[in-house]
Amino acid sequence: MKKIAKAALAAVLLVGTSLSAVAVERGGVMTYGRYADSLFLDPVLNDANVDIWILSNLYDTLLLPTDDGKGVQAGLATEWKVSDDGMSVNLTLRDGIQFSDGSPITPADVAWSLKRAANKDNGIWNFLVSSIDDVTTEGDKTVVLKLKHPDPAILAALTVFNTAILPQKVFEAAAGATDADKAKVFAEHPVSSGPFVLQSWDRGSTMKLVRNEHYWGKGEDGKPLPYLDGVTFEVLPDDATRILKLNSGEIDGAEFIPYSRVEELKSAGNLNMELFPSTRVQYVTMNARPQIKGKDNPLSNPKVRQAMNYAVNKDAIIAIVTHGVGKPLTSYMSSATPMHTGDKPLYAYDIEKAKSLMKEAGFEKGFDTSILVLAGNQDEIGIATALQQMWAELGIKLELQQVDNATRTQQYRDGVFTMREAAWTDDIADPNEITSYFVYSPTIDALHTGWKNEEADKLFDASQKEIDATKRAAQYARIQEIYNAEGPIVPLYETPYPVALSKKVHGFLQIPLGNNFFGRAWLDK
Amino acid sequence: MQNIGSGSLPLFSFVLRRILQMIPTVVFILVVTFVLVRLLPGDPASAMLGDRAIDADVERINASLGLDKPIPVQFLYFVKNVFTGDLGTSIALKLPVTTIIMQRLPVTLMLTLMAALLALILAVPLAFLAALKREQTADAVIRGTFQVGLSMPVFYVGILMLTVFGATLKWFPVGGYGDTFADRLYHLFLPALTLAFSFSAVLMRNLRSSIIGVINAEYVDFARAKGLRPRIIMTRHVLRNALISTVTLFGLQIGTLFGGAVITETVFAVPGAGRLMIDSIYGRDYPVLQGLTIALAVLVSLTFLATDIFQAWLDPRVAR
Numbered sequence: 025m026k027k028i029a030k031a032a033l034a035a036v037l038l039v040g041t042s043l044s045a046v047a048v049e050r051g052g053v054m055t056y057g058r059y060a061d062s063l064f065l066d067p068v069l070n071d072a073n074v075d076i077w078i079l080s081n082l083y084d085t086l087l088l089p090t091d092d093g094k095g096v097q098a099g100l101a102t103e104w105k106v107s108d109d110g111m112s113v114n115l116t117l118r119d120g121i122q123f124s125d126g127s128p129i130t131p132a133d134v135a136w137s138l139k140r141a142a143n144k145d146n147g148i149w150n151f152l153v154s155s156i157d158d159v160t161t162e163g164d165k166t167v168v169l170k171l172k173h174p175d176p177a178i179l180a181a182l183t184v185f186n187t188a189i190l191p192q193k194v195f196e197a198a199a200g201a202t203d204a205d206k207a208k209v210f211a212e213h214p215v216s217s218g219p220f221v222l223q224s225w226d227r228g229s230t231m232k233l234v235r236n237e238h239y240w241g242k243g244e245d246g247k248p249l250p251y252l253d254g255v256t257f258e259v260l261p262d263d264a265t266r267i268l269k270l271n272s273g274e275i276d277g278a279e280f281i282p283y284s285r286v287e288e289l290k291s292a293g294n295l296n297m298e299l300f301p302s303t304r305v306q307y308v309t310m311n312a313r314p315q316i317k318g319k320d321n322p323l324s325n326p327k328v329r330q331a332m333n334y335a336v337n338k339d340a341i342i343a344i345v346t347h348g349v350g351k352p353l354t355s356y357m358s359s360a361t362p363m364h365t366g367d368k369p370l371y372a373y374d375i376e377k378a379k380s381l382m383k384e385a386g387f388e389k390g391f392d393t394s395i396l397v398l399a400g401n402q403d404e405i406g407i408a409t410a411l412q413q414m415w416a417e418l419g420i421k422l423e424l425q426q427v428d429n430a431t432r433t434q435q436y437r438d439g440v441f442t443m444r445e446a447a448w449t450d451d452i453a454d455p456n457e458i459t460s461y462f463v464y465s466p467t468i469d470a471l472h473t474g475w476k477n478e479e480a481d482k483l484f485d486a487s488q489k490e491i492d493a494t495k496r497a498a499q500y501a502r503i504q505e506i507y508n509a510e511g512p513i514v515p516l517y518e519t520p521y522p523v524a525l526s527k528k529v530h531g532f533l534q535i536p537l538g539n540n541f542f543g544r545a546w547l548d549k
Numbered sequence: 550m551q552n553i554g555s556g557s558l559p560l561f562s563f564v565l566r567r568i569l570q571m572i573p574t575v576v577f578i579l580v581v582t583f584v585l586v587r588l589l590p591g592d593p594a595s596a597m598l599g600d601r602a603i604d605a606d607v608e609r610i611n612a613s614l615g616l617d618k619p620i621p622v623q624f625l626y627f628v629k630n631v632f633t634g635d636l637g638t639s640i641a642l643k644l645p646v647t648t649i650i651m652q653r654l655p656v657t658l659m660l661t662l663m664a665a666l667l668a669l670i671l672a673v674p675l676a677f678l679a680a681l682k683r684e685q686t687a688d689a690v691i692r693g694t695f696q697v698g699l700s701m702p703v704f705y706v707g708i709l710m711l712t713v714f715g716a717t718l719k720w721f722p723v724g725g726y727g728d729t730f731a732d733r734l735y736h737l738f739l740p741a742l743t744l745a746f747s748f749s750a751v752l753m754r755n756l757r758s759s760i761i762g763v764i765n766a767e768y769v770d771f772a773r774a775k776g777l778r779p780r781i782i783m784t785r786h787v788l789r790n791a792l793i794s795t796v797t798l799f800g801l802q803i804g805t806l807f808g809g810a811v812i813t814e815t816v817f818a819v820p821g822a823g824r825l826m827i828d829s830i831y832g833r834d835y836p837v838l839q840g841l842t843i844a845l846a847v848l849v850s851l852t853f854l855a856t857d858i859f860q861a862w863l864d865p866r867v868a869r
Contacts, residue, residue: 064643071598148598148606204613208643227642227652228820229726258725260818264708269723272716430591430833437595437602446600461601468603 048244052547053254054529056540057266057278061228061259065214066207067188068140069147076185076451077538081233081255083188084217086115086134086167087179093303093536094362094453096179100129100189100217100240101167104182110174110491115167115182122238123191124216131161136192138169146203149186151460152452153178174491177454180362184452185539189217219250219543231257233542241543251531251546267524270295276529276547279540281522283346283403289524296527299349299520300534303358303450303458306350308395308411308514309436310443313474317440322391326510331381333371333514335418336411340373342517345406350517355504356462358518360536363455363500370508370515375417382418390419395443396435399426404445407516439472446471449538455500459484463507473512480506560861567857571850578846579631579839583624586838592616593640596833614640616835627839636843637836641829646840649825654844656726657821659733660813661806663741665799668749675749676756677783683761692757695750703809707743707816714739724818740817744809748802755798759791766790793864800856804849 062075067083070076088099103116121129140146142156155175160168171178181187190210198209214222219241220233234254241249258275260266266278267285271292281289281297290297310323310332322328342350352369382388397408405424412422427435435441450457460467464484465476480503487499508515521534528548533541594610595602611617615626630637636646675695679688698706715723727733763769764787772782811823822841829837861867 063641145609148602211643226726226820227644227649228824229818258818259820260724261824262704262708262724262816262818265711265724265816265818268708268711268716269725272719272723274723274725428591429831430589430596433595433600434591436600437604437607468601 048251048530049546049549050243050245050247050251051253052549053256054252054277054532054542054545054547055256055258055275056542057260057269057275058257059259059261059263059266059280061257062225062231064208065211065222067185067190068149069204069207070185071148073449073538077534077540078257079185079188080218080539081220081542082214082216082218082222083185083190084219085183085185085188087182089183089453089535089537089539091533091535092301093360096183096453099183100134101182104179106178106491110176110489111171113169113171113178113182115169117165117167118240119165121217121240123194124221124236124238125191125194126238127191127193127215129189129191129217131164131167133192134167134189135159135161137189138167138187140190140203141186143203147186149184149451152181152184152457153187173489175488176491176493176496177452177456177488180452180454191215191217220255223254229259231259233257239543243544250543252542255542255545270524270526273526275526277523277525277532279521279523279534281524283349283519283522286347286349286522292524294527296525296529298523298525298534300523301360301536302519302521302534302538303360303536304447304521304538305353305356305358305449305518306407306445306447306516307353307356308407308443308516309441309446309471309473310512310514311439311441311473312470312512313439316442321442322385322387323393323442323512325385325387327381327385328387329510329512329514330371331378331385331387331418332415332420334374334378334381336371336414336514336516337373338369338371338516340414341407341410344410345403346517346519349522350519353515353518356507356511356513356515357455357458357504358450358536360518361450361455361458362453363497365501365504366508378418388419390415390421392421392423393442394423394425395445396432396441397424397426397445398432399428407445411514436472437468439469439474441472451537453537456484456488459487459500459503462511462513463503470512475512477506477510560858560865563861563867564854564858567854571847571854574850575843575846579628579843580624582839582842583627584620586833586835587620587623589833591833593833593835596831597641631843636840639829639837640834641832642834642837646836649837650822650840650844653820653822653825654841654848656819657807657810657814657823658848660737660741660744660810660819660821661803663734663737664744664748664806665803667741667745668752669799671745671749672752672756673788676753676760677788679753679757680760680764691753695753698746699750701747703743703747703812704816706746707740707813710739710743711817724816726819736817737819740813740819743817744806744813747809748806751802752795752799756791756795759794760787763787763791789863793860796856796860796863800853803852807845807849 060074063072064070064075067079084100086099086101087096090097100118100121101115102118105114123129138159142150142153144150155171155173155178156169157172158170162168194215195206195210198206200206200209216236219236219239221236223232223234225231232254235250239249243249243251260269263282269275270278286297289295310329311321312324313321314324315321338352354366354369355364357364395408398404408424415422432444436444448458462471463480465481483499483503487496490496523534525532530546532545592611593614594607598606638645639649642649675691679691682688711723714720721739722736725736727736769786772786810821811827814821814823826841
C-alpha cells in the first residue's frame with residue numbers, strides 16, 4: 025500500500041509539475057511600485073541600491089546567483105573552472121549569446137567589462153574584484169581570469185552587478201572623453217545583455233523596460249525568456265499611496281511595504297504578501313575610541329558595550345518596530361550570508377547581568393551619552409526611544425540627536441559620532457564584504473568605530489586567500505566569535521524584504537542580496 | 550476707471566522698475582544658496598557614496614567634481630557658467646541640470662497653476678455667497694468647511710482624496726503621472742485639488758471680509774442710488790475693489806503653494822520640482838540645488854511682478 029501511495033504521490037507531483045510548466049502564461053506588462061527612482065544605470069559607476077537592485081534585469085553576469093542567493097549557477101558562461109593553485113579561472117561562454125542590438129557577446133566584451141569593473145579609478149565596487157590581475161581570451165568562447173592571489177570569493181564576485189557584461193564597441197563609441205562621460209551617455213540608452221531593455225525613462229516617475237528579443241534564457245515552455253513583454257517601474261515614494269495603488273489594481277507589485285502593514289496585507293484576498301529572505305541587518309554602531317572630541321568615552325570599555333547589549337530587549341524592539349516581522353541576530357552577519365555561524369540570539373535580555381557588568385566596568389551609576397538618529401525616520405526614532413528607556417535602567421542617559429543622512433555620514437566618517445543606528449545588506453554571496461567593513465580595521469576602522477582586533481584582522485587577511493572551504497569556514501567562525509563577543513555594535517535584528525504582489529503575479533524573485541528578478545516573472549491573463 | 554488710460558505710462562515705468570529690482574534679488578539668492586549649501590555638514594561624495602565609502606573614493610570623487618578647490622574659486626566658476634547658461638551636471642543623476650529642471654519644473658508649474666485656478670474657482674463665488682449671506686446658515690457652512698480645509702495637514706487631505714476618489718470610487722488614478730498631456734491633467738487633478746483646498750480657504754476668508762467692507766462703502770451706495778444694475782455693481786465696483794488685497798495675498802501664497810507641492814508631490818507620486826529639491830538637499834547635489842533655487846527664485850519673482858501689475862491695473866494708485 026505504501027508503495028502505491030508513494031507512486032500515486034509521485035504521479036500527482038509529476039502532473040502538478042508539468043501542469044505548472046504548461047500553466048506559464050506569456051505576455052503582458054508587469055507594473056511595479058518602487059519607493060524611489062534609479063539614479064544611474066551603469067553597473068560599475070553606480071552607488072546605490074535603487075540602481076543595483078534592478079540592474080540584473082538589464083545586464084547579465086557570467087554567473088548568476090542561485091535563488092537562495094548563496095551559490096552560483098550558469099549565466100553568460102556555462103562552464104567555469106578555478107585552477108588547482110587558485111591563481112586563475114577559466115570560463116566558457118554560452119553558445120550564440122547576443123546583446124539586445126543583435127551583436128554577439130564576445131570574449132573581448134567580457135574581458136573589457138571585467139577589467140573596467142576591476143579598475144581602481146572606476147566607482148566604489150572595484151574592491152569586490154580586486155584580486156583580478158588580468159583578463160585574457162582564448163578563441164571565441166573562452167575567457168581566462170588571472171588572479172593576483174587565490175580568491176575564494178571570485179566566483180561569487182562574478183554574479184555581482186558590477187561584473188555585468190556590456191558591449192565594448194557601443195560603449196566606447198559613446199560621446200565623451202572619459203569612461204565616466206561615456207558611461208553617462210551609454211546609460212541613457214543602454215544596449216542590454218540581460219532579459220530586458222530600457223525603453224523609456226521619465227525620471228522620478230516611470231521607467232519602462234521591454235523584453236530583450238535576443239536574450240539566451242529559456243522558459244519552462246521551452247521558448248525564450250522573459251515571459252513578460254515588459255516591466256514598468258512606477259516611482260511611488262509614499263508608502264500609503266504605493267499600497268493604495270496596489271489595492272486598487274493599478275500596479276501589480278509594491279516593494280518596501282512598511283512592517284506595520286504586513287499583517288493587514290497578508291490577509292488581503294487579492295494579494296500575496298511576500299517576505300523574501302534577506303541579508304539585511306539592523307544594528308547600533310558604538311564608537312569604541314578611548315576619547316571622542318577630547319572627552320573620555322565609556323563605550324571604549326568592552327564590558328560597558330556588553331552591559332548595554334544585555335540591557336536591550338531585542339524581542340521588544342522587534343515587536344515595536346518590525347511588528348514581529350524581524351528576528352533577533354545570531355551573528356553580526358545575517359543568517360542568509362554564507363558561512364554565518366550561531367544558532368542563538370546574541371545577548372539575550374538579562375538586566376541583572378548588565379548591571380553587574382556596568383559595576384565591574386566602574387560605571388555603576390551610568391553616564392550620559394548620545395545617538396545619531398535619521399530625522400523623520402520613524403523606525404530609527406522608535407528604536408532610539410526604546411533604547412533610551414532600556415538603558416535608563418543602567419543609569420545611562422541617552423540623548424537623541426536627529427540629523428539628516430549627509431550630516432550623519434560626515435560625523436560617522438570623521439569618527440566623532442558616539443552612537444548611530446545603521447542597516448546593512450550584502451552585495452555579494454560571501455561574508456567577506458560585511459566582514460571587511462564591520463571587522464577588518466584597515467577598510468573603514470571597523471565601521472568607523474576605531475575598534476581593532478589583531479587576531480580578527482589576521483584571520484580576515486588569511487580568509488581572503490584561503491581556497492579550502494572548510495578552513496575558510498573555520499576562520500569565519502572564529503572571526504564571528506571574536507566580534508560577537510566584544511565588537512562595537514548592538515546587533516538588533518534581521519528582516520526580510522516585504523514585497524506585496526497581486527495574486528496574478530508569478531515567478532517574481534528578490535534574492536537575499538536585494539536584486540529584483542523579473543526574468544522569470546509572468547502574469548495571469 | 551478713467552485713470553487706466555492715462556495710467557499706462559506710469560504702469561510701463563512701474564513694470565520696468567520692478568523688473569530691474571528683480572535682478573539684485575536673484576543675485577542675492579544665488580550667493581546665499583551657493584554659500585549655504587556648502588555650509589551644510591557633509592559633502593556630495595559622502596552623501597552619494599553613503600556609509601560604505603572609503604576615504605580614497607570620497608576624495609577622488611570630490612576632486613572630480615571640483616569640490617577640492619576653495620569656495621571663492623568654485624563660486625567664480627559657477628557664476629561664469631550661469632552666465633553662459635550652463636547650470637552644471639547633477640552629481641546624483643549624471644544629467645545636465647538644465648535638462649532635469651526642464652523635465653521637473655513644468656510639472657510643478659502645471660500643478661501649482663491648476664491648484665491656483667481651482668482655488669479661485671472655489672473661493673471667489675463662495676466668498677461672494679458667504680459675504681452676501683453674512684451670519685446666515687450658508688455663511689456658517691462655507692466658513693466651517695474651509696476652516697476644516699485650513700486645519701487639516703496637506704498629506705492627510707491627500708491620502709483621504711486618494712482613498713475616496715482614487716481607490717474607492719475609481720474616478721481618478723491613485724497617484725502617478727500620465728503619458729499624454731490630457732492624461733497628465735487628469736492625474737494632476739486630485740493633487741491640485743488637495744493643494745487648492747487649503748489655499749482657497751485662505752483666499753475665501755480674505756475675499757469675504759473685503760467684500761463685506763466694500764459692500765458697505767459709500768461709493769457702492771452711490772452706485773445703487775444711480776440705479777446701476779446689481780450685477781454691474783457687484784462686478785465693477787465691489788469685486789474689483791475687494792480683489793485688491795486678495796490679489797496681493799494670492800501672489801504671496803503662490804510661494805507657499807510651491808512649498809506645499811513638495812508634500813503633495815510625494816503623496817501623489819508626481820515627479821515635480823518639489824521632490825527634486827528635497828532629494829537634492831539630502832543628496833547634497835549642489836548643482837541641482839543651485840539651479841533649482843535660481844529657477845524658483847525667478848519664478849516667484851515673476852509671480853510677484855505679475856501680481857503687482859495686476860494690482861496696479863486694479864488700483865492705478867499703486868503704479869504711481
